[in-house]
Amino acid sequence: MTDPTDAADLRGHACIQSYLGSLDGSPGVYRMLDERQAVLYVGKARNLKKRVASYAKPSGHAPRIARMIRDTASMMFLTTRTETEALLLEQNLIKQLKPRYNVLLRDDKSFPNILVTGDHPFPMIKKHRGAKQEKGSYYGPFASAGAVNRTLTQLQRVFLLRNCSDSMFDSRTRPCLQYQIKRCSGPCVGHISEQDYRGSVRDAEEFLQGKTTRVQKQLAEEMKAASDDMAFERAAALRDRIRALTQVQAGQGINPAGVAEADVIALHTEGGQACVQVFFIRANQNWGNRDYFPRTGSGAEPAEILEGFIGQFYDNKEPPRMLLLSDEIEDPDLMAEALSQKAGRKVQILVPQRGEKKDLVAGALRNARESLARKMSETATQGRLLAGLAEAFDLDRAPERIEVYDNSHIQGTDAVGAMIVAGPEGFLKSQYRKFNIRGDDLTPGDDFGMMREVLTRRFKRLQKEDPDRDKGLWPDLLLIDGGAGQVSAVASIMAEMGVSDIAMIGVAKGIDRDAGKEEFHRTGRRPFALRHNDPVLYFVQRLRDEAHRFAIGTHRAKRAKSVGATPLDEIAGVGAGRKRALLAHFGSAKAVSRAGLDDLKAVEGISEGLAEKIYGFFHARG
Incomplete structure (x- = not known):
């Protein structure tokens, strides 16, 4: 690795030229940095010396490359054994460093799959996202959760496979609603044999593998046989299954014959x-x-x-x-x-x-x-709204990054803070943040104290991660759900943090607490309102409502998690998978606490050492 020291006083072409003497024809990755050592660009090269020499030429560059060269104050290099390694390293560094002049994929979420489980006599069919660690057959990826859910609903109508958990399956004594609405064949209570159910699983997997013709032909033959036997109810059920199968295919739109x-x-x-x-x-x-x-x-x-x-x-x-x-x-x-x-x-x-x-x-x-x-049209509309926001609230310029904060709790319990972010391209959901309120000294329901903790944590992190404010992480405007008291409290918090150049606006419901009668508060100014049909008012309402939605959702998730908490969560070595195995085997955490050592050892995935640890945990507690 070459350290950018030799060219400390040079810029642009001269800076790049100064590195050529230390480079050879090895493949590798290069980084171009500005005078503050921020990475401008990451690139790969089959021959580092040749690639860098191309930047050292004073002319013949596209405007974008010319700007990049002009801003370059130093470079870094890392050689690799092959060009393939250089390509992989280049893409990793781009995702990590997010250089200004590189192409950057901004939305990189994983995609859902359909999983047919493989560790149960009666496999279930379900949506799966993340690492493929569970036993079974995976089919995907699907473009969205909605696409998976629609396909799963139709597949359940066609093949009648269960979607309940193993523990629920084992505890059933009568069929559930899915059976009643003809989306499950009722294997939990013996309404279908294991052999016949396996046949349905095979048909579903063949359909997901693209072998639709055989499945449709078989269903059609079964429907005709049922009709010939005057079993009209079964024939009607099979007809409905064929229709559902057709709907799946129709919903998929393009189904190319020559591209598998x-x-x-x-x-x-x-x-x-x-x-x-x-x-x-x-x-x-x-x-x-x-x-x-x-x-x-x-x-x-x-x-x-x-x-x-x-x-x-x-x-x-x-x-x-x-x-x-x-x-x-x-x-x-x-x-x-x-x-x-x-x-x-x-x-x-x-x-x-x-x-x-x-x-x-x-x-x-x-x-x-x-x-x-559509995106360009929405961006233009968003730009007009941001400009209108700047005019309405007397800001120096249209904000590039707005952060909106809200808290959610029930009488102080399961308290969370939430931050959403919006800018010229709309809501930036990848930038949303949630804060578990940790303050032990807070009075339950102390909204001021919660806001103090959230903002203190947020801006301490900003000062650490982006001290020079050149990464685009600092907000231009803070929107706070509340009136003069909240704005005053936030102003004092920001002053303590040494931040004095970020505009703050409190959004408070009016006298009747009706949407449309909001009052806006700024430090040292009289509260004011916008006219009822002002687009900027609707825009602020959308921002506040999105923050409230995100805060409520985060709070509900935390509350649900706390409701589902058990003493098993406190035992080292018992993660989510082993916890599920124990609960499925014994039925409840209380039954686990009463289980003998040999019974604990009999649970799949529980080693002898872990069984002794679990037994000792509950024995000591007893």
Whole structure:
């Protein structure tokens, strides 16, 4: 690794030129830094010396690259054994450092799958998100939780598989509502044999694998046989199942015959903004699509945008066997090699020119174009609202980052603080934060004390993580749910923190506490109101309501967790999985506390040492 010390007094081309003597032709990753050592850009190179030399030329660069070179005050280098390693390292550093001139994927959530469990005589079908540690067969990814839920609902109508937990299954003495509404075959109370239920599981898995023809043909034959036997109720039930199966396929829209497994990725750029549309094709079925709006690194070309997106998108996801792209990327062979290495099998990258694959890309491209048009329209509207907010509240300029705070509790119990963030692109949900109120010395229900703890923790973290305020993490405006008292309290907290240049506005309900009659409070000024039909008023109401929604949801989750707490949570080595196993085996935490040592050892996943620890924990407590 080369440390940026030799070029301390140089800038731009001269700075970059000064590093060439210490570089060779090794592959690796380079970082360009500004005078404050903030990372401007992270790049990979097959030959570090050649790549860096290209930046040292005084002319011939695109405007974006020219600006980046001008801002460069130092560089850092890390050599790798292969160019593939350099590519993987580059994408990891981009996600970690978020450099200004790189393409950056801003929404990188995991996708849900459908799981057919494999550790029970009567497997269940359910939605699964996260690491695939549970035994069973996984099908996905689906583009959204909504897409999974719709598919699961229809599959339950068709195949009548259970979706209850194992503990609920074991404790049933009569069928549940799912059986009554014909979404489960009632295996918990013996209404279907294990062999017949396994047949339904096999049919469901074949459907999820794309083998729909056999399943539909079999259901049709069963319906005809039932009708011939004059078992009209069963025939009607089978007819309903066939209809539900057809609805699943219709809801999937495009179902390509010649593409079994692929992600279709299309890019549309306009006005310095980009939208990437991803369609998930699995088992010859369309399992939904998602749009992404990556940061374009101040105007990168389509090839760089798409390559940056793919590298970051598959950093924590398993790639399919084929990627169908709308544009060529800079190093398709290298990217294919990196993805193949990650997947443990061959991954193809194609830019189709004709046929069904070309049609799939064209459809994704149309969606990308329409999504970007909507996004740009919403951004323009948001910009007008932010400008109106600045005018209404006499701010120096339209805020780039608004933070809204709220608290939620019931008589002081399970207290949480919540912070939401909004800006020119709307609500930034990845920036939302929740705070478990920890103050032992707080009086229950002390909203001022809770707000003090939340803001103190928030701004101490900001001062630590972004002391120079150059990462875009500091707010321009704070919205507080409350009146003059809350604003005064927040002002004193901020003064103690040494923060005096952030505007604060308290949003209080009017005399009748009706929406539309809000009063606004600022330090040292008289409260005022906006006219009833002012768009800025509606905008502030939306911000406050979103903060309230997030706070209430966080509080409910915390309360639900505390309601479900048991003494097992206090035992080291008993995590969520072993806790579930113990509760499923014994029925309750109280029964676990009374269990003998041999009974504890009989539970799957509980070792002899852990069984002794659990027994000793409850024995000591007794």
